[in-house]
Amino acid sequence: MEDRIAKFIIEPYHLLGFLFLIVAGISMCTGKTPTRGCLVSRAEEPKTFWWLVAVWFLAGIVFIGFIGFLSQK
Numbered sequence: 001m002e003d004r005i006a007k008f009i010i011e012p013y014h015l016l017g018f019l020f021l022i023v024a025g026i027s028m029c030t031g032k033t034p035t036r037g038c039l040v041s042r043a044e045e046p047k048t049f050w051w052l053v054a055v056w057f058l059a060g061i062v063f064i065g066f067i068g069f070l071s072q073k
Helices: 002-012 012-030 047-073
Strands: 032-035 037-042
Touching: 012 032, 012 047, 032 047, 037 047
Parallel strands: none
Antiparallel strands: 032 037
């Protein structure tokens, strides 16, 4: 059982997915999200901010769930 959990955590796609989820969570807490070379603020551009947070969140779900499912043998 421990072997399966350790393997799940160290897979590169899962680590990338967890990173994306962490970025989405931090963005929601701070009100700023990273984009190409700058930060988008929730107060100044709310539509762009929430769109980017949704993209970060969905990317995390895709990397953990879908790609993780495909890489299982």
